Amino acid sequence: MIILTSTLGLEGAVALEVKSYGYRIVYSESGKVFVNAEYSDIPFMNIYMRSAERVLFVVGRFHARSFDDLYDGIRSLDWSFIPNGSRVWIAKVKSVSSKLFAERSIQSVAMKAVADSLKLGSGPRYPVFINIKNDEVTVSADSTGEKGLHVRGYRKKYSRAPLRETIAASLLILARYKGENLIDPFCGSGTIPIEAALMAKNIAPGIKRSFASENWADLKDIYRKLKKRTKSETKDIDPPIICSDIDEDILKVANENAGRAGVKIEIMRRDFRDIRCEGEGKIVTNPPYGERMKGVWRDFKTIFKSCPKWEKHFISPIKNISKIVRKSPDKSIPFFNSGLKVFFHQYYRIKKGQDNSPHP
Ligand SMILES: C[S@@+](CC[C@H](N)C(=O)[O-])C[C@H]1O[C@@H](n2cnc3c(N)ncnc32)[C@H](O)[C@@H]1O
The missing domain is CATH 3.40.50.150 (Vaccinia Virus protein VP39)
Known part of the structure; x- marks a missing residue:
């Protein structure tokens, strides 16, 4: 599953757009649209989506009311899409209406669980997001990277109140x-x-920029082919x-x-x-x-x-x-x-x- 994040209130636009590409929406909540899509769809989403802010690949979801639950939950996920020697870190933690709320502690327990699940190194970078809502943990990898999808690469100067x-x-x-x-x-x-x-x-919209996942395992070729294809579609x-x-x-x-x-x-x-x-x-x-x-x-x-x-x-x-x-x-x-x-x-x-x- 893939999560497309959106501006709060504009989830409808993201849903409309992703459906127009033939994908099925699993459900939406504020700022997020959950899409029935595969790991191999990541390049398409990053290059083609105009309305979404980020493309997150869902590693897994589980229930956690204690740090032990959190550790065990993360350990039980399938991390096989990340090759050994990669650089993985917990880039963002958010907790709302949940028993686990201390974000620093969540981050360090999650990091320990990730480090125990994979052989880490200094290879390709995989930023991981932990989102907890009503004790339901969603673990995802941010495929877009430091700059959200609003950064297209054509805007160098801004007006006083530019629109994203x-x-x-x-x-x-x-x-x-x-x-x-x-x-x-x-x-x-x-x-x-x-x-x-x-x-x-x-x-x-993504033709002029790069994405965190361009160096991820098995995606390089898909990115290269899609970027070539988009040029002929103009x-x-x-x-x-x-x-x-x-x-x-x-x-x-x-x-x-x-x-x-x-x-x-x-x-x-x-x-x-x-x-x-x-x-x-x-x-x-x-x-x-x-x-x-x-x-x-x-x-x-x-x-x-x-x-x-x-x-x-x-x-x-x-x-x-x-x-x-x-x-x-x-x-x-x-x-x-x-x-x-x-x-x-x-x-x-x-x-x-x-x-x-x-x-x-
Ligand atoms: C909120 S900004 C628009 C920002 C724009 N969407 C962007 O992304 O850069 C509003 C614009 O209205 C313009 N404006 C103010 N009064 C105006 C008027 N009487 N006629 C036309 N434009 C006006 C301002 O110069 C400003 O650029």
Whole structure:
């Protein structure tokens, strides 16, 4: 089994995406999606998943209410996927609502059990996570590594409040973006438009980076073949995407980021109040929030007036958004963006006789 970790509240996007690749979800809980997948699926997940933050390979699960249970549980797991001479360490411990809660002690007992199960050395690195919830221990190996999957390799400079790449991709997945007209009127450093262009061009998000598991036993070849395959899958198109913002300097960063990501998008300086929309399409955006930005929210309904035929999908800290735009959203998904609770409000149209729901 594989665990895909996600931004709190956006598990639905991860589930939708992994299901679209033909995998079966075993279950989901906050921040985690458990997928019926094998060790050999690790490279695919790391290279292709856009919305997940990490790919954890589950070594095993057991019940533990004492340190003896913990030691015995870890000793009884099948560690044969790790060759002798590897470097294995307990990289992360988390315990919630459980008899065992002292994380330092859990770490040292777990490490002893691992060291007694394997002949350790200084070879390939295997970071191990121990998660305990309601006395149920999940032991997993972090195949992604130090940097989460949001690090794609194209972003070197940031805006003041950049959106994580994995969150931008999650929002696009929830908006059912499929390469149609797209505008982000508050694009900042361009994360949403760039992620959209990567999706439309079928460029795998992990192509430009490396992963902790690239040196793991039996995975090297799979990584090499997949990275080669993804190159031939790229579509030679420039999707119709507009990235606009009021800040000229941040648009220069967006332009540099798009270049590094290998995508072409239209970048323009424009106040969101001057937005123009032709035909049909989707607005997916992350407007500024906080006290200073009251003016933005006061005038936000301009977007609804100027683009009546376009779907609108946007983040806001305001739960009751209908007070602002005078229209109830079709769906609002609460999630945590940099520790702040926000809502992803979605306005999409249902055409007569057609289920156009963007949700499973
Ligand atoms: C939360 S940031 C967007 C960050 C972006 N998603 C990223 O990943 O870099 C909000 C953006 O709104 C822009 N903004 C503020 N007022 C604006 C206005 N009146 N019209 C257009 N953009 C505006 C800011 O310059 C800022 O880049």
